[in-house]
Amino acid sequence: MKVSGKDVAEAILKKLEIEIKNKKLHPRLAIILAGNNPLSRIYVKNKIKTAKTIGVETTLYEFSEDETEKCKKTIERLNKDPIVNGIIVQYPVYDSWNFDEFENSIILQKDVDGFLENSPYHGATALAVWEMLTAFAYIEGFKQTEDFLKGKKIVVVGRGKTAGRPTIKLLESKGFNPEIVVRDTLNPETVIKGGDVVISATGVKNILNKTNLKKGAYVVGVGVGKEIVAGKEKIYGDIKEEDVSKIAKLYCPTIGGIGPLTIVSLLKNVVESVKGGIS
Secondary structure (H helix, E strand, C coil): CECCHHHHHHHHHHHHHHHHHHCCCCCEEEEEECCCCHHHHHHHHHHHHHHHHHCCEEEEEECCCCCHHHHHHHHHHHHHCCCCCEEEECCCCCCCCCHHHHHCCCCHHHCCCCCCCCCCCCCHHHHHHHHHHHHHHHHCCCCCHHHHHCCCCEEEECCCCCCHHHHHHHHHHCCCCCEEECCCCCCHHHHHHCCCEEEECCCCCCCECCCCCCCCCEEEECCEEEEEECCEEEEEECECHHHHHHHCCEEECHHHHHHHHHHHHHHHHHHHHHHCCCC
8 A cells, every 4th residue: 555755744744833833933944055966956946845834944055066165154154043943955966066075064953954973863864764664653553663663674775875874874773773785785686575664765766676575565665866758857766666556565655755754854853953942
């Protein structure tokens, strides 16, 4: 059965909106956009749109490739600005830029994307995966996500900066020891097929399909990529939904799945920053 990330996200957004109003919070998020990836622009647009619906004020700062120093000075200023609660650098940046250099310049208290080593926040994508696992747990009659996952073999495919690695870190912080599949993993198909819960964050088209999933698995598709079809760019996901829908007990597709939940999780981190008096 398909579980809509959009539906789960909307339920969380309503709670966030009520919390912001009832506690009279004024969360503010600064977004740094410095790259030419068309998907990044879509993600940023969706973040700004969603933030507005619940009362999170966002400011977008765009930079051309020759404005590295200007970007650094802007982050410096935002770090010191007491009314800015969170700062994110949209990934990826220009090829000639070093993403880590800019990300590491954000102070920990405002790292609402949760990328820094000692960040007080979990990564937004990792939190989104956890929210989806929580939805799976509720559907299966569990009150706690941890109880649902207990005894199940969890496989994470991919260990990238924005999705795989933070998801692994979050699962480990919850006391789980996921098996990780990367490019040089021996017999990756066998490892994936052994998973009761499979989380894929690679951006490789249809990497999860009928050949490598066990019947009744719980599947979360995270990674996305793009291709040119008939002269037009088309976004695709990690899972081949036609196959997965017939094999998985519950699954979340990549497109319209984790994306909305990642935005919600980012905004939750911004709200937590305000509540904690962090600025």
